[in-house]
Amino acid sequence: MKTYLYNKNQDQRGNHEVHVSTCSRLPITSNRVFISGFHSDCRSAIQAAKRQSGKTNFDGCYYCATACHTG
Numbered sequence: 001m002k003t004y005l006y007n008k009n010q011d012q013r014g015n016h017e018v019h020v021s022t023c024s025r026l027p028i029t030s031n032r033v034f035i036s037g038f039h040s041d042c043r044s045a046i047q048a049a050k051r052q053s054g055k056t057n058f059d060g061c062y063y064c065a066t067a068c069h070t071g
């Protein structure tokens with residue numbers, strides 16, 4: 001089980017990029033928003049991020065959440 005976080009800033013496609021907390025490509029500290037709980041995969045983490053934030057625009061990191069990366 002892993003912890004995840006997302007970038008407070010949206011990327012060029014308007015999405016908040018979701019990372020495993022150990023990713024080497026994390027946003028700078030002040031732009032990190034931790035997703036509550038522990039998750040077995042990025043889909044679970046994104047569901048939690050949606051519940052937590054009320055937003056729907058999340059995308060997985062290309063490097064650490066490939067299964068959830070949509071472009």
Ligand SMILES: [Zn+2]
Nearest residue numbers: 019023061064
């Ligand atoms: Zn990442």
